[in-house]
Amino acid sequence: MPEFKRLGVKVIALSCNSVDSHRKWIKDIKSYGEIIDEFPYPIIEDLNRKLATALGMLDPAEIDQTGLPMSARAVFIIDPAKKMRLSVLYPATTGRNFDEIIRVIESLQLTEKYKVATPVDWRKGDDVMIDPSVSESEAKASYNDIKTVMLPSGRTYLRIVPQPIDA
Structure with missing residues (x-):
């Protein structure tokens, strides 16, 4: 509780x-x-x-x-x-599994506030992914440390950033 x-x-x-x-x-x-x-x-x-x-x-x-x-x-x-x-x-x-329920609530609250997605096994404070709907220019304007994962498809939608932290 x-x-x-x-x-x-x-x-x-x-x-x-x-x-x-x-x-x-x-x-x-x-x-x-x-x-x-x-x-x-x-x-x-x-x-x-x-x-x-x-x-x-x-x-x-x-x-x-x-x-x-x-x-x-x-x-x-x-x-x-x-x-x-x-x-x-x-x-x-x-x-x-209440640890999983808390993890999901934290993910939902984070992804509601920021245009990010949480990867498998994500925990609060871990890196997140920029939502694929976010354009490259918007991503660059919003995040400094973007790590783009190179994929066989050549697509660049898997963009990893540190979890946004409220000021």
């Missing part, structure tokens, strides 16, 4: 269990995570699985004790304009 707060992200959970079940589960989470303060985000009850079904969050390979499909462990990143920017569905038996 401190990382989500640092990034200005609001967190909300959806569960196919009852509010009473959520209250008990929150006690377990707080105990396990050694959380003393108030629980940091709301959990929505979806007993009839209406929202989980609409969002494609049911895992047909995992069935609960009543024979119903369990909800997958889903992550949806919605930007401030309410546009879905990322959705990841993990099987019900697989936990989420």
